Amino acid sequence: MATGPELKIDIAEKRFPAAPGALFEGLQLDIAPSSVVALVGPSGIGKSTLLRMIAGIDTEFSGGVEIGGQPARAAPTPGFVFQDPRLLPWLTAIDNIRAADPACTQDKAAEVLERVGLAGAGTLYPYQLSGGMQRRVALARALVVNASLLLLDEPFVSLDRTLVGEIHALFARLVSESRPTVVFVSHLTEDAAALADRAILLGHRPARIVGDVTLPIPGAKRDQATLEHYRAMLDGALESDGD
């Protein structure tokens, strides 16, 4: 069973040249191995930027991000899932997965597609897949690249409720199977209540942590009442910061 790495985030300052003021200043966050952490906050607070800094794509900041003791840029490529499926339209599902990892074989890609419930869809092009299937391919691609560290940027946005339920269930199953470290960004507390075992609430500008909430019951064992309780807890934490 794979185990996810520990993350140490220490951002002294991050600013965009065109924007006034810093986006982050003195932000510190440690993420335990194999934990599922939700970064929750309003739009524009810098959640996606923070995720890109963790992924080692955005290096224009002072401070550092360590993944398993290594600087982010030197650490293995994380499994990244975008807001949209972002598949290459000219490649089949299997080839999309292999595009992200040159070492991935045809058989391995097919096996991962099966894990996300898409057995037999490997030869289909993105236009032949439904929105939900495309998201699954994107998740499979991330798993092939790095099954022990998943970074997800608003992965449930613009999906209808049924589809969100399906992807939540798939995601919870994958997490319980292989125990990766997961950081996902969401502006909805219900995503965090459903999947995370820790929610980091971000607010203000420069953004700082306004709440750090532990959600101890494992995602797969949460019933409706627990979900509502967790959600109310997270909403309450966000509201008390706004008061």
Add this chain to the structure above:
Amino acid sequence: MLSLPLLLVIWQVLSMIIVNRLFPSPIMVAQVMWEAATEGRLLGDLGKTLWRAAMSFVIAMALGTAIGIAFGRVRWVDRLFSGWLLVGLNLPAIVIAIVLYIWLGLNELSLILAVIMNKVPLVIATVREGVRSFSDDLDELGTVFRMSALRRLRLIFIPQLTPFVLAAARTGLSLIWKIVLVFEVLGSDGGIGYRISIMFQFFNISGILAYTTAFILVVLAFEYGVMRPLERRILRWRPVRN
């Protein structure tokens, strides 16, 4: 599939209604074409014209694509030379041919160069638009998954550019078919256009139509035998619109 036989039927019927030496039937034209191919110079002329078209096409596509990428990617190139491109796009084809014939003489080089100079601006403009429309999201995808420059080129850039190169090839080819013949009329030592201009002097309409039909048959064979299968294969990832 029925459109071409329908055209031939209409032509045949009209030629039976309008009985005139200057309006031959398709059967008569076919006979002339057969004679010109077996006993005359049709195949030699066709070969000359096709060689000129092929040379111009390949060189113009290669040049136009390379320059179009530079226009799309390098801002100062676009700023500095977009005026030139506009002139190139709107310069009458015949002027380029005449000037080159005067400067370089009535030879093969002038003719091919004139065709290339007419087609290149069109390819540049189409490819430039293609490069400008490259997706930033897919660029980010390459960065996130740390793809090498070569993999990005192969998996992200070339596939995005291909539909535009194909579009440039298609529009460029139809332009080349037309202007090669015009330039051959203007000055050359053989080819379909040259032979048609001689027939024109004798009002040999059957010969003109026979040569034109032979040329059109080659164009259609290229369209259905090469261009369409190629497009279908390369763009098979696109949804089929009915």
